[in-house]
Amino acid sequence: MSHDKQFFTTFAAVLIGLGVLAVILYFIAGYLTSDMSEYEPKEVALENIKPVGQVYIAGQPGAPETTAAAPVAAAGDVAAAGPKTGEQVYQSNCIACHGTGAAGSPKMGDAAAWAPRIAKGMDALLKSATNGLNAMPPKGLCMACSEDELKGAIQYMVSKSQ
Numbered sequence: 578m579s580h581d582k583q584f585f586t587t588f589a590a591v592l593i594g595l596g597v598l599a600v601i602l603y604f605i606a607g608y609l610t611s612d613m614s615e616y617e618p619k620e621v622a623l624e625n626i627k628p629v630g631q632v633y634i635a636g637q638p639g640a641p642e643t644t645a646a647a648p649v650a651a652a653g654d655v656a657a658a659g660p661k662t663g664e665q666v667y668q669s670n671c672i673a674c675h676g677t678g679a680a681g682s683p684k685m686g687d688a689a690a691w692a693p694r695i696a697k698g699m700d701a702l703l704k705s706a707t708n709g710l711n712a713m714p715p716k717g718l719c720m721a722c723s724e725d726e727l728k729g730a731i732q733y734m735v736s737k738s739q
């Protein structure tokens with residue numbers, strides 16, 4: 578008889594022990610995961626994979642309402658960063674057309690297309706780039722570009738197109 582009683586006592590103690598352990602684990606788990614409760618995994622993922630930049634077209638949904646202020650800020654940034662190199666100006670403004678030959682522009686790297694233009698001389702090229710020429714918009718749409726920056730971009734394209 579005393580054997581059964583001892584077994585029962587031990588068994589009950591083990592059960593209680595396990596119960597207490599379960600409660601402790603429950604709280605530990607809750608503590609460890611409490612930080613993650615604020616996580617919205619989808620939001621976080623979307624934030625992580627969102628594109629670096631976005632193109633807004635004025636008047637279309639999503640376009641910032643402060644479009645007028647944006648170029649001012651951009652111009653300020655440029656001024657703060659100092660003059661851009663010819664390559665930088667090319668990459669940000671001229672590549673749109675001159676990278677592909679779009680709109681009948683002389684494509685960078687196309688020596689045949691550039692030869693007659695190079696023959697006009699730098700001053701003439703700078704003048705037509707500044708004022709525009711047919712489908713070539715004034716300053717290649719780089720309104721914040723100084724004369725030197727435009728010149729640098731032309732020199733960059735010319736140097737790659739000979």
Ligand code: HEC
Nearest residue numbers: 670671674680681682694702705706711712713717730731
């Ligand atoms: C919207 C398209 C477009 C962009 C952007 C553009 N160009 Fe052009 N560019 C043209 C076209 C088209 C021509 C050819 C014009 C023609 O001869 O009829 C041209 C021609 C030129 C020429 C030759 C001019 C001449 O006298 O023969 C130069 C130099 C030039 N672009 C420089 C630039 C520079 C520098 C930039 C960037 C700051 C730039 N372009 C951005 C379309 C573009």
